[in-house]
Amino acid sequence: xxxLTDDQITAELNESPGxxxxxxxxxxxxxxxxxxxxxxxxxxxxxxxxxxGHHPDIDIRWNKVKLTLSTHSAGGLTAADFALARRISALxxxx
Amino acid sequence: xxxLTDDQITAELNESPGxxxxxxxxxxxxxxxxxxxxxxxxxxxxxxxxxxGHHPDIDIRWNKVKLTLSTHSAGGLTAADFALARRISALxxxx
Numbered sequence: 134x135x136x137l138t139d140d141q142i143t144a145e146l147n148e149s150p151g152x153x154x155x156x157x158x159x160x161x162x163x164x165x166x167x168x169x170x171x172x173x174x175x176x177x178x179x180x181x182x183x184x185x186g187h188h189p190d191i192d193i194r195w196n197k198v199k200l201t202l203s204t205h206s207a208g209g210l211t212a213a214d215f216a217l218a219r220r221i222s223a224l225x226x227x228x
Numbered sequence: 229x230x231x232l233t234d235d236q237i238t239a240e241l242n243e244s245p246g247x248x249x250x251x252x253x254x255x256x257x258x259x260x261x262x263x264x265x266x267x268x269x270x271x272x273x274x275x276x277x278x279x280x281g282h283h284p285d286i287d288i289r290w291n292k293v294k295l296t297l298s299t300h301s302a303g304g305l306t307a308a309d310f311a312l313a314r315r316i317s318a319l320x321x322x323x
Contacts, residue, residue, distance in 0.1 A: 193285065
């Protein structure tokens, strides 16, 4: 996996509403109705992550789920991060 | 829920191997074989949390699950935190 250039990161972010750059990673926080709903979302994220062979950091705070993506093996952001980010964003509901 | 005194916290920690005090909360990190195993552990933790009506902060880092407990409504540690901590520690496997 090759690291993306700043121009490529900008282009990818433009196609990934809700995701923000922070400390060389991309992050997005989803707010659900309660803990149960948040946990169900994490289940879907876990499934997509396993399918992709790529796993976000997942922080659960009752009804909030913060996801953080980068490609540790490459030392930064790659196409794999944005591919998974968009697959997660395409789930029904996460707003 | 009443806040525990320092003496009570000390006594509870003595009965809760693996859990550590940090910034007025208690925390423990479990390491499993891989992400799938870590996620299964989170499922059990989520069930116990719902049953208790008390929810830890849950941070998933691939095969590591960091749990952090405090009673936000009381502004610190209460008996509820240690009760849930011990219930989680009593799950088979988490070592």
